[in-house]
Amino acid sequence: MVQIVNNNLFTEISQKELMEATYDASGNFQIRAFFEAKDEILKTGKYSEEEFYEILDAMIDAETERKLVLERLIGNKPLFLEELAKIVKEFPPENVIRDIIYLKEQGYIEEQIEVITKKIIKKVKGEEKEVEIKEYFYRYQVKDLPDDFIEHFFEPVSIVFDSEVCCQCGWCSSVCPVNAITVTADTLEIDDDTCMKCGLCYSVCPRSFSIEQALLSINKLDKSLKFSDKINGYINTYSASTTSDKINKVRQDGGIVTSLLEYLLKNKLVDAAVAVQHSKDFWKPEPVIIEDIKDLYKTGGTKYANASTLNIIDKTKKYENIAVVGVPCMMNALEKGNLFPSGLPFFKNIKYRFGLFCMESFPYENVLKLIKEQFDKDYTKITKMDISGGKFIIYLDSGEDIRVPLNDVKSYARHNCHFCEDLTSDYCDISIGSIGSPSGWSSVITRTKKGEKIFKDAIKKGLIKSKSLKDVKPGQPLLERIAGTKRKNCKPINL
Ligand SMILES: Cc1cc2nc3c(=O)[nH]c(=O)nc-3n(C[C@H](O)[C@H](O)[C@H](O)COP(=O)(O)OP(=O)(O)OC[C@H]3O[C@@H](n4cnc5c(N)ncnc54)[C@H](O)[C@@H]3O)c2cc1C
Ligand code: SF4
Ligand code: SF4
Ligand code: SF4
Known part of the structure; x- marks a missing residue:
């Protein structure tokens, strides 16, 4: 299981830099939507007040970390996730890897996929044959952004259901802080009047954006x-x-x-x-x-x-x-x-x-x-x-x-x-x-x-x-x- 470390991670960073990154982070749309819906969230009883602040605190920490990771990666050529993780010395590589994937979804990082076709000899029904295989290499680089760039905020998961890729796992419904989502084995409905557009459902949905590259790289770090x-x-x-x-x-x-x-x-x-x-x-x-x-x-x-x-x-x-x-x-x-x-x-x-x-x-x-x-x-x-x-x-x-x-x-x-x-x-x-x-x-x-x-x-x-x-x-x-x-x-x- 991936173990992400939060809090107490900012000791290596100057107060000034940390305050600036935290200020930037608190402007994040998802964090603001969650904070502003505090009363509605507590009314549902799903998360207690203590949990509400614990989640909010973790969201701000994670977003602050992402802002700092982004700054350290500006100017690098396209690199593999593991290589980029080594550049950022202040945070554990697991955190940096997951941050890069999230920054990609927020629109700050570009993913470049290189496909290499190789010929190998393989036994097919007892006979040795030459077959073609494809190998995929994923590299990441900070994008050159225009001055008026606005980071992507996440839509509610109706977009996943409408694209016919929802696997009906029901996770978004459990996570939604205001109980706006109803999932059955074949349907998904979002109550638009209740939804506060926090995008939490989208960030946890297994079908919204792929975390395969992040998980593969994180798993490879565990040499045991x-x-x-x-x-x-x-x-x-x-x-x-x-x-x-x-x-x-x-x-x-x-x-x-x-x-x-x-x-x-x-x-x-x-x-x-x-x-x-x-x-x-x-x-x-x-x-x-x-x-x-x-x-x-x-x-x-x-x-x-x-x-x-x-x-x-x-x-x-x-x-x-x-x-x-x-x-x-x-x-x-x-x-x-x-x-x-x-x-x-x-x-x-x-x-x-x-x-x-x-x-x-x-x-x-x-x-x-x-x-x-x-x-x-x-x-x-x-x-x-x-x-x-x-x-x-x-x-x-x-x-x-x-x-x-x-x-x-x-x-x-x-x-x-x-x-x-x-x-x-x-x-x-x-x-x-x-x-x-x-x-x-x-x-x-x-x-x-x-x-x-x-x-x-x-x-x-x-x-x-x-x-x-x-x-x-x-x-x-x-x-x-x-x-x-x-x-x-x-x-x-x-x-
Ligand atoms: C939809 C589905 C497809 C599968 N396809 C394959 C396959 O292609 N190849 C393969 O090797 N194995 C497959 N399995 C797994 C396999 O059928 C057994 O579940 C597995 O081998 C465990 O067997 P067991 O005797 O240890 O489980 P048991 O001790 O009999 O326990 C079965 C467990 O499965 C859970 N379960 C049953 N149905 C579902 C369901 N629909 N959704 C979620 N949980 C469920 C029950 O809650 C129970 O805890 C599939 C399982 C499911 C549910
Ligand atoms: S694990 Fe994959 S194949 Fe199995 S039910 Fe879910 S979406 Fe379908
Ligand atoms: S979390 Fe994603 S895949 Fe699962 S039910 Fe919700 S929309 Fe569908
Ligand atoms: S449906 Fe999604 S976006 Fe809307 S409130 Fe629930 S978790 Fe947030």
Whole structure:
């Protein structure tokens, strides 16, 4: 997880320079909009007065830091993020990197992309062939700005929804300080009369502007991580399965998600978990906050329709520590909310993030449609759905299972999933999916020290059995291959 350091960072800077930068920062449109809406914000009860000032303080600090970073980078030729981070000595490189990406969005910095085409020899179906690959290099430079330049301020996220790239994660709705946004699994509405145009929703939205280059560069700074451009930074990869009979009855693959949540709740490492269960409409996922372990078992198993899980994060404020389960777009949303606009996470109680692997999800209506059109079965008779070995599979209460080629159901998937490049939840504490592991086992990627620790602790307690992913077939090579294909086929977002 990216750790951005705020406050007490300005000790190396002269009082005069700091005051000038802070003065400039306080003129920022987003900060002013937030400050001026104090009464409306406190009225909603979402953030307390103390939190309001904590967020405001962090926003001013982050904007001040950006003004200072910008000054130090004026006059440099186009450089990689890591190179630019070294030029600014006063701030940690993680901060400088995230600042450059934000300054780019504010209109101060230009991104230059160089594409180099190379020919390499690759084995294709057993035969060695010469194939062309493209490599992308991203360099950044401060722009020459006209005197009348006005920095970009961020629009509300309706622009994301109207461009048909919203993944319906629900994060903007939880973050909006005045509750102006309503997100469902297929819709997003903003109450224009309530919206105070602070742009906070836009800065945390995973689909507004890309933070991929920032996160890649920040991850590479952590030398303790192994790195793959397909599955990103990680500590270890495993294949694992639950030892619990109770979880065996409800699990999708290895039952690892439910086992880990059970371990966290039982040992009071979290007070609640955010996951999804079946709603009253069978196979329609419903986001839930689980406090009681007996309710946890209702969440086991994959529902292939999408849910706006992050919508309910603002209902978890009474808990000191929570765990959140979600697909990669949701993990990206949480990571972006850790970085922007200030490096102060909106919901500091999120202690563990479990990211599922995900190739695509389906609108609920399309799940029903594909069951009817492709299988001609009653969906209430289905006990499990699965995607495995290139097939979409349904298991019926009669004990029968039916498989159709995955290609035949692809057209039912959500349009906005085509803009998603992350298969393995690149930014979370532990990623879990089926690709790479045998049936009844999960592939597990630990990405943070605390993720690795709880996974190992659950093994020590006998709740999980585990092997290295390198020791199972098809293992990590298949996982990396499919993750690479998803990245390659991802469509670019142009708002
Ligand atoms: C939409 C979707 C697509 C997926 N696609 C792939 C794929 O292409 N390749 C792959 O290897 N794995 C994929 N997975 C992950 C896989 O299906 C399992 O969730 C994963 O292997 C964990 O299995 P488990 O037995 O450890 O989980 P379990 O112990 O059974 O727990 C499952 C967890 O998933 C959560 N969940 C279920 N449905 C949803 C949903 N719609 N949205 C958010 N959370 C949900 C539940 O809250 C529960 O906590 C996908 C998951 C989803 C939700
Ligand atoms: S935060 Fe999520 S729900 Fe909101 S606009 Fe962005 S993608 Fe859509
Ligand atoms: S909708 Fe977005 S811009 Fe409007 S008040 Fe909410 S967070 Fe701010
Ligand atoms: S493919 Fe991407 S956008 Fe679609 S549900 Fe999965 S993680 Fe979200």
